[in-house]
Each structure stands twice: as structure tokens, then as C-alpha cells.
Amino acid sequence: MPIELGLQPRIDAALAALRAGSDEQCLSDYAFSNLYLFRAAHDYRFIDGAWPGIAGRAYDGTPHFMPLFTPRCAPLDVLSELIEAYGSLYPVAARDAAELPDNVFVATASPDDADYLYDVETFVDYAGRPLAKKRNQVRQFLAAHKPSCRPFGPELADATRSVLQGWFTHKGKARGEADDTACLEAIDNAARFGLEGFVHFVGDLPIGFVLAQELQPGVFAMRFAKGLDSHVGIYPYMFQHFCRSFPRAVAWLNFEQDMGLPGFRRSKRSYQPAALLPKWRVALLDHANKSEPAP
Structure with missing residues (x-):
């Protein structure tokens, strides 16, 4: 069925x-x-x-x-x-x-199927030479913008959809070419599915969001993360903010699989995973x- x-x-x-x-x-x-x-x-x-x-x-x-x-x-x-x-x-x-x-x-x-697993300390400070680029991107982002953030809730569903639409427009993708349907359903059913996260703004403009799910105590699957590419550094900033500001303890992040897609693989590996599951x-x-x- x-x-x-x-x-x-x-x-x-x-x-x-x-x-x-x-x-x-x-x-x-x-x-x-x-x-x-x-x-x-x-x-x-x-x-x-x-x-x-x-x-x-x-x-x-x-x-x-x-x-x-x-x-x-x-x-x-x-x-x-x-x-x-x-x-x-x-x-x-x-x-x-x-x-x-x-x-x-x-x-x-x-x-292609393996989950990417990261220790939370990876994102807290982006310490060390391998993560220097991420560290610099966060600095550049904060130098260029004064972001604010709100925990995701139903009242922010429209702002989240706006980010998703902006992401699709910038990528030049049509509906159905990526995970838009799943993402929209996740936004609508976030509480039912135990999805939690943040929506990020610059002024009144929503520029990014993260929706995560706790799989085990302190272990979070990052189900959806979308940001506007016009704001360089938004992704490393959002992941850092989640690890620093989530109201419960965060020990590990799971970025799921890369499906053998070269772009996903480069992006996920650039954060220096602790292990592939x-x-x-x-x-x-x-x-x-x-x-x-x-x-």
C-alpha cells in the first residue's frame, strides 16, 4: 500500500x-x-x-x-x-x-549511499587549516550583513517558502527538478515530523533556513538547508548557528548521502566529515x- x-x-x-x-x-x-x-x-x-x-x-x-x-x-x-x-x-x-x-x-x-557524519566541533569554530575557507566565509558573511534569526514555526512557513523559491530561481531549476515537493511538504508538516530549525533574515528579507530532525539524543539529520547564493557564506553560517544556538545539546550532524552527485559530494566533503556511515x-x-x- x-x-x-x-x-x-x-x-x-x-x-x-x-x-x-x-x-x-x-x-x-x-x-x-x-x-x-x-x-x-x-x-x-x-x-x-x-x-x-x-x-x-x-x-x-x-x-x-x-x-x-x-x-x-x-x-x-x-x-x-x-x-x-x-x-x-x-x-x-x-x-x-x-x-x-x-x-x-x-x-x-x-x-553513493553513505551518510556524512560530522562532530559538532567541526562547525562551532571551523578550526584548523582544512576548514579555513569555511571560517573565512562566515567572517565575510558577518562583515557584509547583520543577520537575525528566529526558530522555525508555522508563522515562518511563508518566509521559508520564499527562500526555497529564491533558491530554485537562482539555480535555474524548474519545479520537480530537485527536492522542492519534499521540502514544501516538510514545511507544512514540520511539527508532525519532528523537524526543527531556524529561519535567517537580513532585515525583513528571509535569506536561509535549516530544518533538522533528531535521530538519537544529540544526533541531528540535516533534512533541508536552503540559502540565497546572493549572500555568500550563508551555509557555513547557518550550520554554525545551529550548533551554537539550538536549545538542546548537539553532538553530531548527519548530512545524509550524496547520491553520487559530484556537486553534493564536493560540498559535503568540504566540511571534513568525521566518518561515512x-x-x-x-x-x-x-x-x-x-x-x-x-x-
């Missing part, structure tokens, strides 16, 4: 169990908001039953089944049948992939062996 808002309590409860105890290693995919907002991009469908999950397609088009249960808790024949029916189990966290018998299953990971694809070992060319 399609991913609908009415499924949120059930799916969120299952994903909360998968997130539990994972700390900063928590995958950004393990949230109902992520499934709902990108349901069309991935053709997500809820598969009910004793061993429920989400069927869909990864960004590279590969079909998969996302278990809404810990894989090691399911009988091996159940996992095998799911793989036969849907192509692979994905995304599977490293700790769960490691618990599956390697004489039955094979796990692989693509760098692999998302494992689990297939049957005998199928993997059959697909390999003969020597």
Missing part, C-alpha cells in the same frame, strides 16, 4: 526500535518523515505482514526491501524469501549486517556468486 500519513504511528514505532542505541551511527533513513517525503522519488510502498517493511527503489534504481524489524530476529528463510521477492534488504545498518551469517548472505555498500545491501550469497563472470 502507498506510504500515507495514517501509517506514521506504526512505522515510526518500528523505526524507533531500529534506531535505539545506535547513537551517532544511526542511519538517516530510519524515520517516517524520510519515507513519506520521498515516497514518490523511491516508489515506496508499505508491505504488511508478520515481517513488515518498505519496498522501493534506491537512487540508482535498484529494487529493495527495507525491513521494519531487526534482520537477525527473522528466520533465515523469511529473509531469503524477502530478498527473492524484492531484490535485496536495504538499507541495513552495519551492526545489523554484521549479525547475518556470511555463508548465506553477502553485504555490499556503495559510497555505510548503508548495506544484503543479498543471497548464491545469487551473488551466480552473477559473477566465470574465470
